[in-house]
Amino acid sequence: MSTAGRTAYPADSSTTDSGDRTPRRLSPEASRMPGALGTLAAQLRAELLSSSRVPEYVVGVVAVPIILFTMFGLPNAGVKLPGGTDVGAMMFASMSAYGVVSLAIFTFGVGVADERGKGWLRRMRATPMPFWAYFVAKVVGSLAFCGLILLGTWAVAALGGKVPFDGVRLAQTVLILLAGTVAFSTMGFSLAYWFRPKAASAIGNLVFLPLSFLSGFFFPLDQLPDVLAKVAPYLPTYHFGQLVWSAIAPAQDVIAFGAHPEGSAWVHVGWVLASFVGFGLLARAGYRRELSRAAQ
Amino acid sequence: MTSTPASGSTTTPAVIRASGLTKRYGDLVAVDALDLVIAPGDIVAILGPNGAGKSTTIEMLLGLRTPTAGEVRVFGDAPNAKATRARVGAMLQESSAPESLTVAEAVDLVRHYYPFALSLDDILDRADLSEKRGNRIAQLSGGQQQRLNFALAIAGDPDLLFLDEPTAALDVEARHLFWEQVRGLAAHGKTILFSTHNLAEADALADRVILINRGRVIADGTPEQIKATVATRTVRLVTDVGVAALAAFPGVRGVEVAPGESVGATHPTLVVQTATPEDLLARLFAGGHLVSQLTVTDTDLETAFIHLVGATTQTAPTATPDTTPEHVMESAS
Numbered sequence: 001m002s003t004a005g006r007t008a009y010p011a012d013s014s015t016t017d018s019g020d021r022t023p024r025r026l027s028p029e030a031s032r033m034p035g036a037l038g039t040l041a042a043q044l045r046a047e048l049l050s051s052s053r054v055p056e057y058v059v060g061v062v063a064v065p066i067i068l069f070t071m072f073g074l075p076n077a078g079v080k081l082p083g084g085t086d087v088g089a090m091m092f093a094s095m096s097a098y099g100v101v102s103l104a105i106f107t108f109g110v111g112v113a114d115e116r117g118k119g120w121l122r123r124m125r126a127t128p129m130p131f132w133a134y135f136v137a138k139v140v141g142s143l144a145f146c147g148l149i150l151l152g153t154w155a156v157a158a159l160g161g162k163v164p165f166d167g168v169r170l171a172q173t174v175l176i177l178l179a180g181t182v183a184f185s186t187m188g189f190s191l192a193y194w195f196r197p198k199a200a201s202a203i204g205n206l207v208f209l210p211l212s213f214l215s216g217f218f219f220p221l222d223q224l225p226d227v228l229a230k231v232a233p234y235l236p237t238y239h240f241g242q243l244v245w246s247a248i249a250p251a252q253d254v255i256a257f258g259a260h261p262e263g264s265a266w267v268h269v270g271w272v273l274a275s276f277v278g279f280g281l282l283a284r285a286g287y288r289r290e291l292s293r294a295a296q
Numbered sequence: 297m298t299s300t301p302a303s304g305s306t307t308t309p310a311v312i313r314a315s316g317l318t319k320r321y322g323d324l325v326a327v328d329a330l331d332l333v334i335a336p337g338d339i340v341a342i343l344g345p346n347g348a349g350k351s352t353t354i355e356m357l358l359g360l361r362t363p364t365a366g367e368v369r370v371f372g373d374a375p376n377a378k379a380t381r382a383r384v385g386a387m388l389q390e391s392s393a394p395e396s397l398t399v400a401e402a403v404d405l406v407r408h409y410y411p412f413a414l415s416l417d418d419i420l421d422r423a424d425l426s427e428k429r430g431n432r433i434a435q436l437s438g439g440q441q442q443r444l445n446f447a448l449a450i451a452g453d454p455d456l457l458f459l460d461e462p463t464a465a466l467d468v469e470a471r472h473l474f475w476e477q478v479r480g481l482a483a484h485g486k487t488i489l490f491s492t493h494n495l496a497e498a499d500a501l502a503d504r505v506i507l508i509n510r511g512r513v514i515a516d517g518t519p520e521q522i523k524a525t526v527a528t529r530t531v532r533l534v535t536d537v538g539v540a541a542l543a544a545f546p547g548v549r550g551v552e553v554a555p556g557e558s559v560g561a562t563h564p565t566l567v568v569q570t571a572t573p574e575d576l577l578a579r580l581f582a583g584g585h586l587v588s589q590l591t592v593t594d595t596d597l598e599t600a601f602i603h604l605v606g607a608t609t610q611t612a613p614t615a616t617p618d619t620t621p622e623h624v625m626e627s628a629s
Contacts, residue, residue, distance in 0.1 A: 020372030022309045022336050022455070024383065025485040030412045030453040042408035046397060053396040053432075118392045126358055126388065127452070128381040129409035295362040296321075 039129055043137035048144060051107070061106050062145055065099035066152040070160070073153075077161030081256045085249040088163035090257045092153055093173055093248040097241050098217040099149040100180045105204045107142045108188025117197025122294060139185050146181045150174055172247040180240050183272050186279035187236075193286025215241045220258025236275030239268035309372075311336050311456050311487045312357060316366035319352050319511070326352045328511040329366065334489060336455075339482050341498035341505045342491040343522070349511035350491035351389065354460050357489070358386055370456065382411050385454030387445045387462050395434035399425050402433060403447050410452030422477045423447035424470070438465040446474065450481065457481060459490035463497065475501055499523060524571065528595040531568040531576060536586040539566065545579060547572040569595060 034041075051057050073091030080086060115121055124134065154170075157163040195203050212218060214228055215237040221229050232238040245254045246265060312334040319327040327349045334340055342350050355361040357368055359376030373380045393402040400416060403425075407413035420426045423443045428436065436444060442465040449457060459478070463471045478501065482488055492498055498505045498519060505522040507515040515525050528549060535542070543551045550569040557564040563586065570576050573592050580587050 020309045020311070020313060020369060022311060022371060024412075025336075025455050026412055027414060027453050027481075027484050029414050029418050031415065033408055033410055033413050035411070039408050042405050046394070046401060046405045049401060050394045050396040115394060118395075119388075119390050120393060122360065123386075123388060123393075123448070124409070126360060126381065126384070126386045127406065127409040128378045128411070130378075292362075294360065 036130060036133070040133045040137060043129075043133050044140055047137045047141035051111070051141060051145065057106065057111075061099075061102050062148055062152075065095045065102070065149050066156060068098070069095040069153045070156050074156065074161045077157065077163045081249065081253040083250045083253040083256070085253040085257075086163045087257070088157050088161045089165055089248055090245065090253070092157045092163065092165075093244045094217045094241070096150055096153055096173075096177050097180070097215070097237075097244045098212050099153070100146060100177050101184060101211060101215070101217075101237050101240075102208060103142050103146055103149070103181055104184030104188045105191065105208045106188070107145070108138060108185045109191035110188075110201045110204045112138065112189060112192035113195065113197045113200030116192060116290070125291075125294075135189070139182055142181055142185065143178055146178055150177060169248050173244060176243050176247050180244070180272065183240070183276040184237070184279075186276055186283050189283035190279045190286060193283055193290055211235060211237050214238065216259055217241060221260055222258040233262065236271045239271035242268045243272065309336065310334060310369075311338075312368070312370055312489070313372075314357065314366065314368045317353070317356060317363050317368060318365040319349070319356060319361065320364045326511050327356065327363075330508075330511070330513060332357075332506070334487060336487055337482070337485050338504055339478075339488045339502050340490075341502035341519075342489065342508060343493070343495060343498045343505050343526075344491075344508040345493055348493075348509045350493075350508065351460055352511075353508070354386075354458050354489070354491060355388075358384065358458060382452065383455040384458070385449040385452055385456070386458040387449040387460060388458075389460050389464075392441065393433050393444065393448065396432060398430050398432055399436070399444055399447075400429040402444065403451055406448045406451045412453050413451055414453050419447050419451055422450060422480070424473055424477075439467060439470055442466055443470070443474070446477075454486065456487045456489070459488065461491055461493075463492070463494075471497075495523070495526060526600045528569045528571055528600045529573040530593045530595045530599070531570060531573050531590070532565060532593075533568070533590045534563050534565050534586070534588045535580060536563055537580065537583075542566065542568060545570075545576055547575050565589065569599070 069091060073088055073095060076091060077086060077088030079088075081090070112121075121134075124131070154165075158165060191200055191204060191207070214224070214232050214235055216224070216232065217237075221232055221238075224232070242254075242259065242263075243265065245257065245259050246268075249257070310333045312332060314330060314332040317327055317330040317332065318325070330353060342353060344350050352361065356363050357370065357375060359368075359370075359374065359380070368375050370380045371383055375384075397405070400420065403419050404416050407416065407419070413419075414422075417426070420429050423446045425440070425443050425447055428440055431440075433441075433444065442462070446459075446462065449459070457478075463474060466474060475497075478488060478490075490501070499522075502519055505515075505517065505519050506513055507522055507526065515522055517525075532554060539551050539553065542548060548568055548570045552567045554565040554567050568576065577587065577590075
């Protein structure tokens with residue numbers, strides 16, 4: 001508690017002339033709080049705590065990619081592609097990319113929709129909390145969970161499957177995966193703000209599985225029916241997959257893996273960035289629509 | 297505690313200053329040109345039946361709803377200004393915290409939204425949640441949820457506290473504890489504005505009561521003044537005095553033939569609304585009139601309002617429409 005802080009506070013920034021700026025009447029027990037960074041830290045802590053306690057989230061989002069890798073990636077560990085890349089490493093990249101898209105849809109989409117539906121976001125608006133803190137905490141929190149997915153999958157691959165990783169390629173892959181978590185966050189936020197809270201979960205599942213299949217996270221794209229394989233290049237998640245595979249292995253091995261890379265890396269980056277910005281604008285429009293609706 | 301009901305004075309500082317505050321939903325007027333000046337340190341009750349526009353009013357004062365017309369200033373600033381929100385706490389209906397957090401975690405989170413806050417232990421203590429601090433929010437009962445809402449509302453040590461139907465889910469004992477805490481805050485000079493449809497609650501707590509119905513202020517004054525206006529007793533009796541003669545008795549606000557009675561009966565059961573049943577009965581006995589099958593009950597607020605608002609029209613109590621503003625609001629949101 002700081003007496004100096006108390007006298008410094010009064011909301012002098014107001015611009016009215018009505019003489020209604022009555023002094024702050026703090027209780028003797030009140031103390032100064034740490035400010036915006038403190039808000040962000042508290043929000044992040046709450047985000048991590050609450051997510052880690054929801055079994056659907058921990059199992060469905062964090063554990064599933066690791067489990068899928070164990071089931072489908074591990075048996076292929078040790079198989080070498082012509083350029084020397086282990087198929088286990090390719091599968092590590094695929095399952096991690098799947099995990100990233102799933103995080104985006106479920107943390108930012110379904111999770112935010114839930115808090116919106118329960119009136120929690122409305123209550124937050126009645127507080128002085130800056131709303132960016134809420135979004136930033138969501139993104140940082142999901143980066144932490146993304147880290148867990150990558151660590152878990154890597155551990156199964158490297159320790160369980162003795163899959164050899166090239167250090168530099170692994171580092172690049174991890175960076176791209178983390179960047180993807182941020183990039184696809186706006187896709188989730190759009191989902192949360194444009195669908196009714198109760199529908200968001202169903203829509204999330206509906207969107208998510210086709211996206212994962214069509215982007216080649218489960219099967220190499222050349223094993224997909226032609227029609228579906230033709231849809232793939234129009235999905236930002238497909239381009240994200242291309243970036244991830246190109247990071248983990250040389251082009252020769254990416255082709256051998258069946259991911260048929262087309263176009264330059266910049267085209268892929270362009271698609272992912274366009275998705276980030278495009279869905280970002282959509283999410284912002286949805287957020288504003290929500291604000292003006294709530295004010296009705 | 298300075299209570300200056302409805303003084304539109306612009307010289308004394310006001311915590312809330314609203315003028316011409318109006319909210320329309322299509323043709324329906326939920327809040328109709330409300331003027332309001334609330335002085336610092338007041339405990340003000342907004343009293344009215346369901347659908348009177350209480351919640352809509354509070355949400356506009358909080359800056360959560362945009363008025364169709366009129367203006368609101370809170371602490372001399374816009375209600376949604378950050379500086380204003382730093383000094384305001386609100387207990388709203390229908391808002392729940394993330395279910396997988398514990399009580400203490402949720403309260404601590406909200407503390408960090410404010411520039412100043414009460415200590416976690418202090419807040420939990422005031423909200424009577426110390427024993428539940430480790431419980432997940434999902435496990436709380438309705439009353440505990442309500443106490444949590446209160447804890448979240450006071451976390452930032454607000455100078456102005458809005459409580460929208462705060463005791464709806466509380467039992468008698470919890471209500472008592474709750475109001476004790478609110479009084480404690482008021483003793484620190486905090487301004488408190490709460491809505492209720494319970495006259496007794498407004499009477500016990502507030503030093504100013506604003507009576508609203510259909511979005512309009514019907515009366516504004518001390519609890520005593522309001523009680524004299526609203527508190528009506530319902531007297532049912534069979535008597536030989538006619539309806540018109542009875543209606544002319546002092547203090548009588550309305551007389552009806554009881555539902556189901558035939559108007560042509562010699563002495564039908566009558567239902568009389570009066571603030572002073574004792575006077576009525578004294579007069580009847582003094583005049584040697586027939587008085588039988590007598591019952592005297594408190595009139596519920598809804599009925600009292602009908603007699604207050606439509607004193608001349610004699611609307612039947614069942615006429616409270618389903619299309620009251622709050623219903624419309626719910627279906628619109």
